[in-house]
Amino acid sequence: MPDLAQNPAKKAAExxxxxxxxxIAGNRHFLVEAGAGAGKTYSLVEALNYLIAKRGADLLRHNxxxxxxxYTNVATDEINVRTDRHxxxxxxxxxxxxxxxxxxxxxxxxxxxxxxxxxxxxxxxTNGVGARTIDYNLGHPKxxxxxxxxxxxxxxxxxxxxLELPKFRHILAERYPVIFIDEYQDxxxxxxxxxxxxxxxxxxxxxxxxxxDHWQKIYGNGCGKIEHPNLKVVGKNCNFRSVPRIxxxxxxxxxxxxxEPEDPGAKGTVTIYHTNSWSGMRRTGQHWxxxxxxxxxxxxLNHLRSVLAAEGWxxxxxxxxxxxxxxxxxxxxxxxxxxxxxxxxxxxxxKKEDPCIAFFCDVVEPVCAAYACKRFGEMFELLGTxxxxxxxxxxxxxxxxxxxxxxxxxxxxxxxxxxxxLKKTKRPRLPEAVENREHELAIFRADQSAEEPExxxxxxxxxxxxxxxxxxxxxxxxxxxxxxxxxxxxGAEFENVLxxxxxxxxxxxxxxxxxxxxxxxxxxxxxxxAYERNRNLFYVVCSRPRKRLAVLFTQSISPAAITTLSxxxxxxxxxxxTLPR
Numbered sequence: 001m002p003d004l005a006q007n008p009a010k011k012a013a014e015x016x017x018x019x020x021x022x023x024i025a026g027n028r029h030f031l032v033e034a035g036a037g038a039g040k041t042y043s044l045v046e047a048l049n050y051l052i053a054k055r056g057a058d059l060l061r062h063n064x065x066x067x068x069x070x071y072t073n074v075a076t077d078e079i080n081v082r083t084d085r086h087x088x089x090x091x092x093x094x095x096x097x098x099x100x101x102x103x104x105x106x107x108x109x110x111x112x113x114x115x116x117x118x119x120x121x122x123x124x125x126t127n128g129v130g131a132r133t134i135d136y137n138l139g140h141p142k143x144x145x146x147x148x149x150x151x152x153x154x155x156x157x158x159x160x161x162x163l164e165l166p167k168f169r170h171i172l173a174e175r176y177p178v179i180f181i182d183e184y185q186d187x188x189x190x191x192x193x194x195x196x197x198x199x200x201x202x203x204x205x206x207x208x209x210x211x212x213d214h215w216q217k218i219y220g221n222g223c224g225k226i227e228h229p230n231l232k233v234v235g236k237n238c239n240f241r242s243v244p245r246i247x248x249x250x251x252x253x254x255x256x257x258x259x260e261p262e263d264p265g266a267k268g269t270v271t272i273y274h275t276n277s278w279s280g281m282r283r284t285g286q287h288w289x290x291x292x293x294x295x296x297x298x299x300x301l302n303h304l305r306s307v308l309a310a311e312g313w314x315x316x317x318x319x320x321x322x323x324x325x326x327x328x329x330x331x332x333x334x335x336x337x338x339x340x341x342x343x344x345x346x347x348x349x350x351k352k353e354d355p356c357i358a359f360f361c362d363v364v365e366p367v368c369a370a371y372a373c374k375r376f377g378e379m380f381e382l383l384g385t386x387x388x389x390x391x392x393x394x395x396x397x398x399x400x401x402x403x404x405x406x407x408x409x410x411x412x413x414x415x416x417x418x419x420x421x422l423k424k425t426k427r428p429r430l431p432e433a434v435e436n437r438e439h440e441l442a443i444f445r446a447d448q449s450a451e452e453p454e455x456x457x458x459x460x461x462x463x464x465x466x467x468x469x470x471x472x473x474x475x476x477x478x479x480x481x482x483x484x485x486x487x488x489x490x491g492a493e494f495e496n497v498l499x500x501x502x503x504x505x506x507x508x509x510x511x512x513x514x515x516x517x518x519x520x521x522x523x524x525x526x527x528x529x530a531y532e533r534n535r536n537l538f539y540v541v542c543s544r545p546r547k548r549l550a551v552l553f554t555q556s557i558s559p560a561a562i563t564t565l566s567x568x569x570x571x572x573x574x575x576x577x578t579l580p581r
Contacts, residue, residue, distance in 0.1 A: 008260035009238035013039060016236040020047050023232050024178075024207070025054075029200055030232040031184065031210040035257050036250065036543030037241030037493070041075075044068070044182055044211045045082045048089055051178060056088040059177070065090040067176040067206075069097050071183050079182070090176070094187070095152050098159035099136045101172050105162060109134040112161060116154050160194045169198055173206045184210035185217035185224055192223035200228045215254065215539050217532075224532065241493050243268030246542075246549055252568040253539060268547040269311075272569050273577040274557050275300055282556060283503070290511065290555040291503040294332060296579075297554045301333070301500065303579055304552055313496055313548065320496040323541050335472035338465040342458065349473060355433035356415075356462065361474045363428050364418070368410060371403045383428050402427045415470060416463030497545035501538075502554035508534055510553070514561035552577070 016032070020043060023030035034040035051059075051066050059065060068091040070076045079091045092100070102109065110129045113119055122143055123129065132148050139152040150158070162168040179199075181187060199205035214225035239247045239259040243266040251258045275292055278300075283291045292300065301322075305315060313320060324333065331340035336349075339357075343349050352358040363382060370379035402425040409417050419438060422430055430438070437459050444456050452460075501510045513534035516523045523531050542549060557565075565574055 006264070007262055008264065009240050009262040012238035012260045013043075013236065013240075016043060016234055016238075017046060019232075019234045020209075021050055023209070023234070024050060027203075027207050028232050029208045029228075029230050030234055031226060032212070032234045032236060033257060034211065034213055034236040035215065035239070035254065035259055036213070036539065037239040037247075038213075038236040038259065039238070039240050040211050040213065040236070041078070041082075041182070043236060044180060045079060047180065047209065047211075048079070048083050048086075052083065052086050052088055056086060059088045064088075064175060064177055066178040066180065067097055068092075068180045069094050069182060071186050075182060094191070095136070095139070095155045098155050101168070101175070102155065102159050102162055103134070103136070104171075105168065106134060108162065108165075109158060112158055113148060113150075113154070116157060118151075119154075156188050156191055160190050163194045163198050169205060173204070176206055178207045178209070180209045180211065182211055184212035184226060185214045186212070186222040187226075188221060189223045192226060196226070196228050200230045203230070215257075215536050218536050218540055238262075241546055242543065243547055245270055246545060249549075249569050250539070250543055253542075266547075268545075268549075270549045270569055270573050272551045272553075272565055272574045273304060274553045274562070274574070275577060276556055277576045277578050286506045288503045292554050297500075297502060298333065299579055300552060300554060300577060304498070304550070304577060307577075308498065308550055313498075313550075319494070320498065321492075321494040321544065322498045322500065323544070324500045334476050336469040336476070339462075339469050339473055342461055342465070350477065352477070355431060356419075356437065357470075357473070359431055359434050360415075360418075360470045361477060363431075364406075364410075364422075365471065365474045367428055368403075368407060372407065399427065410467050410471070413467055414463060415465050415467050418467050419463065493544055493546060495546050496548040496550075497541070498550045498552065499541045500552050500554060508537065509555075510534060510538065511555055511557045511561050513538065514564040515558060518560050518564040518567070 016034075020030060020032060022028075024047065032040065032043055034043060048066065048068060065087075066089050068079055068089060070079065070091060070093055073093065076091050076093060080089075083089050083091070090097075090100075110132070113129050113134060114123055118141065122141065126143050129148055132143075132146055134150065135147045136150045136155055138149075140149065141151040141154070142149040163172075184192075195208060199208055210226060210231075217224045235257055237257065237259055239250070240262045242250070242261065244261040244264055245268045247259050247261045249270055275296075278292055278296065280292070280296065283289065283293060291297070305313075309315060315322075331337045339349050340346075343354065345353075348354040349357050352361055367379050367382050370376070370382060406418070406421055406425070406427070409421050413421075419430070419434070422428065423438065437455075441456055441459050441463075444452055503509070507530070513531060516527075516531050517535065542551070562574060
């Protein structure tokens with residue numbers, strides 16, 4: 001690690017810190033544009049600690065707080081820890097922050113709820129809102145006898161409407177004279193516009209500071225770039241993550257925000273591979289047009305892994321991530337394609353929102369792993385109080401027989417066979433939500449005349465899948481494989497990254513993006529959103545590695561696209577990959 005005099009990134013970060021503190025001291029709205037690896041969260045925490053030192057005691061004396069709005073509970077926890085949970089800082093998600101102010105305006109909320117999307121239908125059978133309390137908890141809309149529970153989106157919509165009221169804005173500014181927004185590019189468009197109209201235009205409101213990077217906006221409902229004449233833009237021109245070889249490529253992509261590396265002498269590699277030499281029939285259609293067939297893509301990936309391994313790459317999950325575009329491609333590669341195709345939303349299985357998936361991944365798999373390793377104390381801790389302990393030799397024998405049976409079915413059987421086994425042994429017991437699903441399925445099996453609802457069809461098809469798909473999914477979720485989707489790694493970093501650019505989603509066509517990037521004046525006006533969507537995802541994934549970056553295009557790429565790649569990465573880095581015979 002170089003000393004400070006030889007650390008260009010540290011020098012650039014110090015310049016940004018001074019500018020941010022000048023804005024805070026001068027009560028001037030500002031926006032910190034921190035590219036990949038620049039340490040955006042570090043700057044945010046640094047600014048919060050500066051406020052604590054300068055104004056913390058005064059804020060508390062006047063019963064005021066600095067509001068720090070984040071977009072995940074993980075980010076909230078991280079910032080709380082790094083500010084020592086100082087009482088002058090209130091860090092919360094955007095929905096929690098909005099609700100902390102909006103909930104005090106019950107009469108207005110009651111009058112506005114019937115105007116929200118979806119609520120007229122919900123209120124038909126309840127004679128309206130009436131005197132019910134408007135509340136917000138888990139974000140699931142619901143009408144109860146004494147209260148109305150709002151959806152997540154309702155909270156933002158209502159807050160935006162409340163911001164039109166001078167009284168509401170005054171109360172907000174009195175409670176929170178400073179508002180920082182983390183990952184500003186992911187802020188809801190309408191909420192961001194309301195902040196511009198009511199606070200950036202009017203210097204009587206709170207000081208607003210935005211921290212983020214509009215090139216890392218990869219979610220559809222985010223506002224992206226924020227511009228306003230009253231915003232002081234502070235570019236953080238440093239990169240503490242990547243070696244100079246990678247930083248140089250990022251600078252070629254984004255010359256308007258050049259970054260300085262931390263260690264100018266650090267070594268690394270960047271290599272780009274394409275499959276243009278493959279002579280077979282490529283896939284067609286809106287989603288897959290121009291890509292190689294799935295089995296050919298798999299062969300290319302395996303071949304490239306062997307090439308990179310020979311060059312010194314370590315493909316263990318601790319050192320390397322292989323990034324793919326969609327869960328459909330990833331699921332096929334990892335072995336849970338049936339699960340992926342069965343669920344309409346990825347969150348149901350990736351975030352374990354489905355109770356069966358949650359039970360398998362959070363209970364069955366850890367219990368089986370603990371039993372197989374003879375960690376019986378850990379096994380019973382996972383099973384919880386609902387499961388009887390071993391009290392005799394007979395109990396021990398029975399437990400062993402049941403667990404061995406479960407391990408055997410788990411290895412070769414279906415999901416349904418595992419569930420049937422657990423219904424008999426109760427080791428572990430099925431949670432109530434899973435038992436209810438199985439009970440409903442049994443009722444419909446008995447009544448052949450009844451038409452199966454969608455939920456029953458889903459459970460029946462789910463039971464028919466090999467349980468090995470659950471094991472593969474659990475390994476992916478637990479990050480014990482080197483694979484990930486590109487959207488799932490925003491903010492993460494890895495020693496080595498191999499990116500697979502192909503088709504599979506009609507919102508992304510990286511050949512088209514590279515052609516546009518080479519001639520920006522040729523981008524159709526109605527395709528600017530598509531261009532930025534592709535650009536941002538391309539930038540995000542190429543900026544994840546610390547030392548080595550390799551890119552594989554399984555879709556064919558044109559001469560114009562190769563020209564763009566050569567300009568960014570260097571012509572010497574571009575290689576035609578051919579499969580061994």
